[in-house]
Amino acid sequence: MVFETGNFLESVSLDCVVFGFHQNQLKVLLLKMKYSHERALPGGFVMKNETVEQAASRVLKERTGLDNIFLKQFMVFSDPSRSKMNPAVKDLVESGANPNLEWFAQRFISIGFYALVDFTKAVPTPDYFSEKAEWLNLEEINSLIIDHNLILQKALNTLRLQISYQPIGYNLLPEKFTMPELQKLYETILGKTLDRRNFQRRMLSFDILNKLPETKKGGAHKPPYLYEFNLENYKKALENGLTGGW
């Protein structure tokens, strides 16, 4: 048995909404369950000697191969009926593999995390219950197990709020990126278009970008300059917050 349930804290689970960005699309990492074939957010349990943040890091390391993922808890989901329709339990029954069915069937409150990762670096990897892990575009996402649609929606709301007073992008973009790419990221998260010139002026005013002397050639038309984040200032901005909203 893969799960040594005795190592875990009772009653507590966690679910992660992992956001990535690729080809101007906001993506979410989802699992496909082995037996029910339903989709689910990656999640896990908390070991007896780790914090919930460490647990989420551990889980995401397993699901993406990445360390040092940007990770934030945003809400606890605790509707008493939420666990009842967990298909993982059904899956366990069908697999006949698990001696500790009751443990999985217990009531869990789940701590919701959202994570921002570099799409190109993550290697989606299924877990014990799933046959596949893959990125889906936001619009492609239909019904998820249990309350995972709700969790996703709350995560998205939180991200949208966050973006107004925190820098975002370092964890979602490759090291070097163009201003139009950054703008698309913002537009995608916010769900609206922004003025190109005002966006650039605003971004530059935050003083978290280094403009590089190179441009990104290869597209048809005028090549855009490349930028990188000025990590020192970026971190300062993370702590102190930015101003205003879009």
Next chain:
Amino acid sequence: MVFETGNFLESVSLDCVVFGFHQNQLKVLLLKMKYSHERALPGGFVMKNETVEQAASRVLKERTGLDNIFLKQFMVFSDPSRSKMNPAVKDLVESGANPNLEWFAQRFISIGFYALVDFTKAVPTPDYFSEKAEWLNLEEINSLIIDHNLILQKALNTLRLQISYQPIGYNLLPEKFTMPELQKLYETILGKTLDRRNFQRRMLSFDILNKLPETKKGGAHKPPYLYEFNLENYKKALENGLTGGW
């Protein structure tokens, strides 16, 4: 025994930072432990058939006598060593009362809530572990048990952030209040002074206040007008957020 520990979810506790406002001071509701005499935030456990929000409401109803308290979860505290120095356990040993000591001595992750209540209406009431419940001014608060200082600090930070894009006051002030009182509340939470005229202009622009024809007499000097919140707009603002910061 008061605590039927079997009714509670394992591993999960909650702690509440209850804010009140009185005489231009921000107050926090604290308990004084029976045996160790240390101070603690009011807290409790989650019953098997309730959400964590319902649990927090229940606990606060017991500690204040109030229903329908404004309540918000803001963070989960889960350092594995946090439970180790819980004086409640020591208290239980000394009281000799509890047959289920192990339950209390287990590791808990704690869900932090903050609450905003009308100081004049709350009746501080101690719990099983405490001899006294009382309001303390923020500056009067010294060392609290376990990680409760941290929880308090995070709650305060959250409140300060929240105040920039959410209306605040309905839950902290009496029904009718004056503009100077409202301003003092903001100044106290933010920890800085604000320009009287700009504050008023800004507040009125949110369109969440009704100016009443009455003034509040009794003080020496010119009596200020009374206001009440326009609940309909207040709730809209809670949902949609305000703009900018101070």
Next chain:
DNA sequence: AGATTAAAGTGTTTATTTGACACAATAAAA
């Protein structure tokens, strides 16, 4: 090779918001 195409670079003007600031009115207290 030259023409065409569409995205990217860039600055100014206007409107809106914020910040600073002073004097008159009032009720209580002296």
Next chain:
DNA sequence: TTTTATTGTGTCAAATAAACACTTTAATCT
């Protein structure tokens, strides 16, 4: 009745945000 200190109120200047158009460029097409 005088004094006192708080409240009510408006304007002007500065900063910020919003609207907006033309030139430059690399790739593609012919």
